[in-house]
Amino acid sequence: MRFGVVIFPGSNCDHDCFYVLGEVLNQDVKYVWHQSTDLSGFDCILLPGGFSYGDYLRTGAVAHFSPVMKSVERFAADGGMVIGICNGFQILLEAGLLPGAMMRNTGLKFICRFVDIRVETTSTPWTCGAYEHQVLRIPIAHNEGNYQVPYQTLEEMKLRGQVVFRYCSPASSVSGEFNPNGATENIAGVCNREGNVLGLMPHPERASEAELGSTDGLVIWRSLLDHCGVEVPTIL
């Protein structure tokens, strides 16, 4: 499977993602500079975390107008797989590829720690290898993860199974106590209607090797490879 990791000025998780996709998952992976518009040959485009354009104006607001994003929109419309992690998620929101918007964490602090997230649906390409309500331990690192979405839109999203991950307790209970940033209904990740575009605040690429404290991120990568009919490396 061929992955493209987009680099915006200020991306800083691009190398981590490149390493996990290439070295841990043994897949074909290339960097895509944000001014490139050619995404031909890729099966999945990854928008990594970081601080694209210094988070000026709003997180992801300026990156949304990078030349590559027009191509990412077309790529997604044609059914290509797109995943945005952290700042990548924020960019997908600003681009309108996913519903909602991101605000400052309610505690006004940058939060960098492991959290537990619950898989809310196993009907997406990104979670088809998880079991129902599986809890994944994956780190977050953000200042703007307070996900907001108009009530009516959220109700429609829930009906369509677009809420993919929620912050929860280690025992999978979802409540305000386990909401790190104030996100509406503890939402940590959502997908589009078709399911081929995923955005999430936690960093699965930082939880893909036992040495880093968790391999739960592999559940997402493995689901994606399975969905795309790729033989999953035996190490996983």
Added chain:
Amino acid sequence: MARARVYITYKEGILDPQGKTILRALKSLGYDEVENLRVGKYMELELAGTDKEGLEKRLGEMCEKLLANPIIEDYDLEVDV
């Protein structure tokens, strides 16, 4: 040349964590009369042209496309030609 001002505020009903924190700080200084406070953004622009209506329309587009996020923010604009 025209001068324009854009005010961006959070929509009603959107919780403003910064505003709440500043409100608490004011209260702790003894300014008990402050009942609510919301933080927004203020921008000044210099625009070429003298067609006030046309410039307002263009600036409105800029707000919709980039300067504000219509999901969580409202905007107000003023153009002086």
